[in-house]
Amino acid sequence: MTTTAPPRPAAPAGPPSPPSLGRRVAARLLRWWRQLTAMRTALMLLFLLALAAIPGSLLPQRSLSQSKVTEYFRDHPSLAPVLDRLYLFDVFGSPWFSAVYLLLFISLIGCIVPRAVEYARSVVAAPPPAPRHLRRLPEHTELRTTLDGDAALDVVEEELRVRRFRVVRRTRAHGPELSAEKGHLKEAGNLLFHVSLLAILVALAGGKMFGYEGSIVLTEGDGFCNSFQNYDTYSAGPLVQGSDLGDLCVDLRSFQATYEDDLTAASFSADIDYGPAGSATRDTTISVNHPLRTDGDRVYVTGHGFSPCFTVTLPDGTEPATDECRPFLPTETRTMSSEGVLKLPDLGPGQTDQLAVAGFFAPTGVVQGGLLTSIDPRPLSPQVAVQVFRGYLGLDSGIPQSVYQIDQTQVERGRLVQVGSANLTAGESFTLDDGTRVTFTGVREFAAIQVSHDPGQVYVLIASIGIMIGSLAMLLLSRERVFARAGPGAGGAGTVLSIGSLTRGSGETGPRFQALTDDLQDALTTRAADGARRTTTPATSPDGAEHAEPEAPPR
Amino acid sequence: MSADQWATLSNTSFSIAVGLYSLAVIAFCAELAFGGVRQADPVRELVGAGGPVERPRPPQDLAPPPESDRGRRYGALAMGLTVLGALAHLTVLVARAAGTDRWPWGNMYEFATASVLVAVVAYLSFAFRAPSLRHIGVFVMGPAVLCMVLVGLFLYAEAGPVVASLRSAWLAVHVSSVVLAMGLFFTSGIASVMYLVRTRYDARVLAGDAPASRVVHRLPLAATLDRTAHRIAICAFPIWTFGVIAGAIWAESAWGRFWGWDPKETWAFIAWVVYAAYLHARATAGWRGRPAAWVNVIGLVVMIFNLLYVNLVSTGLHSYAGVGN
Ligand code: HEM
Numbered sequence: 001m002t003t004t005a006p007p008r009p010a011a012p013a014g015p016p017s018p019p020s021l022g023r024r025v026a027a028r029l030l031r032w033w034r035q036l037t038a039m040r041t042a043l044m045l046l047f048l049l050a051l052a053a054i055p056g057s058l059l060p061q062r063s064l065s066q067s068k069v070t071e072y073f074r075d076h077p078s079l080a081p082v083l084d085r086l087y088l089f090d091v092f093g094s095p096w097f098s099a100v101y102l103l104l105f106i107s108l109i110g111c112i113v114p115r116a117v118e119y120a121r122s123v124v125a126a127p128p129p130a131p132r133h134l135r136r137l138p139e140h141t142e143l144r145t146t147l148d149g150d151a152a153l154d155v156v157e158e159e160l161r162v163r164r165f166r167v168v169r170r171t172r173a174h175g176p177e178l179s180a181e182k183g184h185l186k187e188a189g190n191l192l193f194h195v196s197l198l199a200i201l202v203a204l205a206g207g208k209m210f211g212y213e214g215s216i217v218l219t220e221g222d223g224f225c226n227s228f229q230n231y232d233t234y235s236a237g238p239l240v241q242g243s244d245l246g247d248l249c250v251d252l253r254s255f256q257a258t259y260e261d262d263l264t265a266a267s268f269s270a271d272i273d274y275g276p277a278g279s280a281t282r283d284t285t286i287s288v289n290h291p292l293r294t295d296g297d298r299v300y301v302t303g304h305g306f307s308p309c310f311t312v313t314l315p316d317g318t319e320p321a322t323d324e325c326r327p328f329l330p331t332e333t334r335t336m337s338s339e340g341v342l343k344l345p346d347l348g349p350g351q352t353d354q355l356a357v358a359g360f361f362a363p364t365g366v367v368q369g370g371l372l373t374s375i376d377p378r379p380l381s382p383q384v385a386v387q388v389f390r391g392y393l394g395l396d397s398g399i400p401q402s403v404y405q406i407d408q409t410q411v412e413r414g415r416l417v418q419v420g421s422a423n424l425t426a427g428e429s430f431t432l433d434d435g436t437r438v439t440f441t442g443v444r445e446f447a448a449i450q451v452s453h454d455p456g457q458v459y460v461l462i463a464s465i466g467i468m469i470g471s472l473a474m475l476l477l478s479r480e481r482v483f484a485r486a487g488p489g490a491g492g493a494g495t496v497l498s499i500g501s502l503t504r505g506s507g508e509t510g511p512r513f514q515a516l517t518d519d520l521q522d523a524l525t526t527r528a529a530d531g532a533r534r535t536t537t538p539a540t541s542p543d544g545a546e547h548a549e550p551e552a553p554p555r
Numbered sequence: 556m557s558a559d560q561w562a563t564l565s566n567t568s569f570s571i572a573v574g575l576y577s578l579a580v581i582a583f584c585a586e587l588a589f590g591g592v593r594q595a596d597p598v599r600e601l602v603g604a605g606g607p608v609e610r611p612r613p614p615q616d617l618a619p620p621p622e623s624d625r626g627r628r629y630g631a632l633a634m635g636l637t638v639l640g641a642l643a644h645l646t647v648l649v650a651r652a653a654g655t656d657r658w659p660w661g662n663m664y665e666f667a668t669a670s671v672l673v674a675v676v677a678y679l680s681f682a683f684r685a686p687s688l689r690h691i692g693v694f695v696m697g698p699a700v701l702c703m704v705l706v707g708l709f710l711y712a713e714a715g716p717v718v719a720s721l722r723s724a725w726l727a728v729h730v731s732s733v734v735l736a737m738g739l740f741f742t743s744g745i746a747s748v749m750y751l752v753r754t755r756y757d758a759r760v761l762a763g764d765a766p767a768s769r770v771v772h773r774l775p776l777a778a779t780l781d782r783t784a785h786r787i788a789i790c791a792f793p794i795w796t797f798g799v800i801a802g803a804i805w806a807e808s809a810w811g812r813f814w815g816w817d818p819k820e821t822w823a824f825i826a827w828v829v830y831a832a833y834l835h836a837r838a839t840a841g842w843r844g845r846p847a848a849w850v851n852v853i854g855l856v857v858m859i860f861n862l863l864y865v866n867l868v869s870t871g872l873h874s875y876a877g878v879g880n
Contacts, residue, residue, distance in 0.1 A: 039839040046832040050825045050857075057821040057865070064815065092816050213811070260716045267719050289723040289809050300811040450811045457813055464800045471793045475834075 036103070037110030045104040052100050056091030059083065063092065105201055112194050119187050126168040127181035130483035130500075137483070137500030139513040145524040146494045147531065149176050149486030155523045156484045156497065159516065165482065177485040186504070189473020196466030203463055207456020212236035212245070214451050217327045219307040220444040223251030225277050226297065226451055246297045246453065249280040255445040257304055259378060263334070270301045270447045296453055303448035305330045308361050308384050308440060310342050315435035320347050320355075327446040328361045329404045336363050337374035340404045345395050354393045356406045356416070357438055359386035365425075372423055382443045385423045388432060391416035479504045482516070497524075561654025562714040568646035569668070569707060575640030576675075576700045582633035583692035587770050590626020619687060619773050630689045637679060637696060644672045654714050660730045661717035663866050664710040670862070671702050673738020681742075681783055687775040688783065691749045695742065725805035732798035737858060739791035740830070744855025746784035747848040753777045754845055781844070784851055785837055792830050799823050822861040829854045 019027065035041060060068035069089050073080040087094030134140055145152050153176055157167045165180035214231035216224050224230045226248040253271040260266050269287035273280050274294065286292045292299040309325040321344055328340030341358040362374030365383030372385040392415040394407040401407045410416040420438075422430040429439035482501045489496050499517060503509040556564070622630070648669055651659035660666045678695045682688040717726075756771040774780070802823070807813035814820060833854055836847035 039835060040841070043832055043835050043839055043842065046828050046835065050828040050832070053821050053825050053828075056816055057818040057825075061816060064817065262715060264716045265719045266716065267722070288719045289725075289805075291808055291811070298811070302811060452811050454812070457807065460813065461804070464803070468793065468797055468800065471796055475789045475793060 033110060036107050039111075042104065042107050042111065045100060045107060048100045049104060052097050053091070055088050056097075059088050059091075061091060062089050101201070105198060108194055108198060112191065112198070115187075116191055119184075119191060122187075123184055127166060127179040127481060129170055129172065130177045130179050130485055132174070134483055134485060134498045134500035137502050139503075139509055140498070140500040141513075141517050143497040143499065143517065143521055143524060144489060144494060145497065146528045147524060149488075149495050151527070151531070152486050152495045152497050152524060153178050153484060155527050156499070156520060159520055159523055160482060163516070165480075175485055175487050178483065180482045181480070183477055183479035183504075185473050186477040186479045187474075189470045189475075189477060191470070192466055193470030193474050196463045196470055199463035199466065200460055203456040203459035205456075207237075207454045207460065209237040209239045210244075211452070211454040211456065212240050213453070215302065216449050216451075217305075217446050218250075218252040218449050219325050219327055219446040220252055220254050221325075223249060223273075223280065224449075225249040231451075246295055247276040248274060248294065248297050248299075248451070249277050250274045250299060250449065250451075251280055252447055252449070253283070255301075255304060255447045257377070257445070263377060265377070268301055268304055268447075270449075272299070274299070296455065298452045300450045300452070301447050302450045305338055305446050305448075306336065306361055306363060306379065306382070307444045307446045308340070308359070308382070309442050309444060310357055311429075311439040311441050312342075312344060312355065312357070313437040313439070314347070320344050323441050325444050326403075328359075332374075334377065335374040336377040337361065341406055343393055343395065343403075343406070345393055352390075352392050352415070354391065354395075355436070356389040356393060357386050358389065358406050359384045361443070363443075365423075367423055370423075379443055379445075381425070383423060383425050384440050385421070386438065386440070387418050387421040388436075388438060389416045390419045390432075478509075480509075556653070558654045558714065561650045565647050565650035565654065565714065568643045568650060569703075572640045572643035572647060573700060573703050573707065575636050575643060576696055576703065579633045579636035579640060580693055580696045580700055582629050582636055583689070583696060586622075586626050586629035586633060587690055587693060587773055590622045590629060590773065618776065619690070630686070630692075633692055633696075634679070634682065634689065637675065637692070641672065641675050641679065644668070644675065648672065651714055655716065657717060657722075658727050658730070660726070660734060661721055662710075662712045664706060664712040666730065666734065667702070667706045667710055667862065669734045670737045670741070671699050671706070673735050674741040675699055675738075677739050677742040677787060681787070685775070685779065685783070687779060690773050690775060691746070691780070694749055695745050698741075698745065720809050723805060723809065725801060725808075729798055729801040729805050732794050732801060736791045736795035736798055737862070739787050739794070740826075740854060740858050743784045743787035743791060744851055744858070746780050746787065747851040747855070749774055750777055750780035750784060750848050751845060751852070753780055754848075781848065784848065788830060788833060788851060788854075792834065795827060795830065799827060818865050819861070822857065822865050826854060826857045826861060829857050 060072050062069050072089075073084075083089065087096065091097055131137070147155070153169060156178055157169065157180075160167050160178075160180040163182070165182045167178060167180045169176070169178050171177070212234065213236075214226070214228065214234035216230065216232050218224065226245045228234050228236070228242055228245070251273045253273060255268070255270045257268050258266045267287060269285050269290075271283065271285050272292070273283045274292065275282050284292055286299060286301055288301060291301075305327060307325040307327045309323050310321060311319060311323055312321040313319050321342065324342060326340055326342045328338035330336050330338045338361045339359070340361070341356050344355040344357075347353045347355055360372060361384050362372050362382070363379040364374055364376035364381050365372050366375055367383070372383055389406060389411070392410055394401065394410045394415075397407075399407075406416060411418075419434075420430065420432045422438075424430065424440035426440060426442045429437050431437050480501060480503045482499065484497055484499045487496050487498065488494075497520075499520070501509070501513050501516075648659040648665065651665055655661070660669050674695070678688075678692075682692065752771060753774050754777045756774075757777055775783075802820075803813040806815070806820075829850065833847060833850040836842040836850045842850075
């Protein structure tokens, strides 16, 4: 039942020779490697990582909101460029943040590999021999018995095997001894945890390389197909080609926002048709917390608002815009008051015949002292306050402009002139000086739609599960070693069992050791009594001859 | 009961809980101040459970002195008041849940209230198992009362429905685990603070310039405090890890990406790294003991910063309705 320990290799001892240059360099490199992979270094790198993440939460980040960064540049014109040169607006993609985590992960590899090897070896190897001084172990006790040494150790072995320890018996200079061990799962958990950390980094990096994200504002009745030209904004990993984008088109049929009595938003949902280009015919409803997942692409509703619609009729009866809707940007989410503009650049042959209907939209409008405000986010009584501009819009000036605003520089230069203004409810119209009629025909909802593709995220999830399982095993299990040695009792009578245990991990070890030794004491007493009854020889017989018949541990 | 009645019950329970906790603090104080035995008592409480087990014992003059009957009575009273307070505290949340028909952590007020409850319950369960931990009661319940008062004054939000993005099963999974881990980390952090106080005192006693503080002397042994802090942190770390992962899974369906370095996410990450560092420090030569305890205290500071600054001052997807921006 017992295994014998393999002989331990002796340490090689050679005479020291003066090291060559190559060897000195190798030694220096090895020392650096050792330093990098020391627990102490890992600890410092963990601190550095925590520290390095802090500015990313205190300063505006481009990845979160470009507009906040722009605002910061405006508010701190001298400080901002300096911070920018230090990558403080792109902390999580900065070279120094990457340097910290890459060093940490190199250190992690250097820590995992030897531990994995050690682990593999210890799984097959026998528990190590008992230390010389068992009393120096954290838990230690001595039990007295009338059994002889080997019989007493048999009892210990049985008790430990019942408790699922692996047991080795040896006889060394200080007498017969026993080593037992259990809890390899703790170590396996530790390895799983640290390997999963590496895996998560690889999965994240892969996702960043091959992932993309595009967003677009869609008014009810409109649609788009998945290609970078179509998005209002997009970002893509360096290894993504335009042709890699999934074949997906989405049409927004309708959008609903519902509210509680106290105007808390209760749900946003969009009814869409989707499918490959040319046959976007499958319908579904997406909402907050319930995106559409299809072939690696995910489609989300990330926001909503209103698109007021206008009809513009020229004096000659032509309609350059018929029930034309433009999304207005919500300026206040509580009441959904919004601002936007309908730009009509192609009214006539001249560059100065362009028209813009800019305005303020209130889903539930009230006019107080001529000023329109909104009092409810629901479109109960939609109204617009519009200003109509005529002149040059500056769309082809080469400077990109917002689709929600007219170009103020053209107004300042006098090339775009306000020619009328009015407050309109749905269906109302007003006429400009030249007879052009502007009608507020009604309003539709728009949805902000985001399409995301991240091939790494499944692997991130798998690695996270590894982290979870690994941390549970590593933190909640413990590795225990128990050693026992039998020595002669006082005056040569009976045996003194010296027992010690060493535990790595959490938990109270005292009570557990106490329970073990209590059980052992009982078992020893029972066994001694049995032995005394079964044999005529006194159990204290010095040669212990009757013990040639070994007792198999109960299974 | 109507929603209004539930809301009233919840608010009343909040006041009752604060009141009971305050009384418990006074009783804990009394135990600490008047619980000592006047003259040296020869009968010492055994450290181990007796029997053949021999373990290294602390120097006799560092062990907390035995407690008088009066002290024990104050201690029992304090524990009783804390338990009653915790029941009232639980009622705050249960009534909120009943009145609003949702999980009672839809805003900062409810979230912070729940976190403090976890801290109190964690402390109670440890103090019942190891009675010497009763002596740090005032240092746990004192901050708890302070937190409750601040929460009541500055974070209060009427009972009401939550916004659309919070209507998800992940609210229960993610926020529950985060609340649980947070409360545990608070308790662990306080144990580490007490450990730092105690070891400093011990070092001075051993150096001979004992400030003879009866109060500090009655704190649990340094080793007990350190072990308590570590064991709580070990429970909390996987829960926190799970909470962060659950949050990422939720964010993937609510915000279109599982991780975006939103301020709250960033601070969750920082806290996670700091606690990993704490667990490492406990296993690194030269970092055991006081340095490791300091790392845990940094973790406590990060947690509080995360709870207050990130929710109240910075903007991000996480900001709860009702406070801040
Ligand atoms: C990169 C170098 C790293 C090294 C050399 C390293 C080494 C170790 C070692 C030796 C242990 C075992 C301690 C014990 O069993 O008591 C351990 C445990 C642990 N490691 Fe790491 N690790 C590294 C990186 C990390 C990282 C990056 C994290 C997480 C951010 C981490 C988190 C943990 C945790 C939580 C434990 C559990 C501590 C315990 O058992 O009490 N490690 N690590």
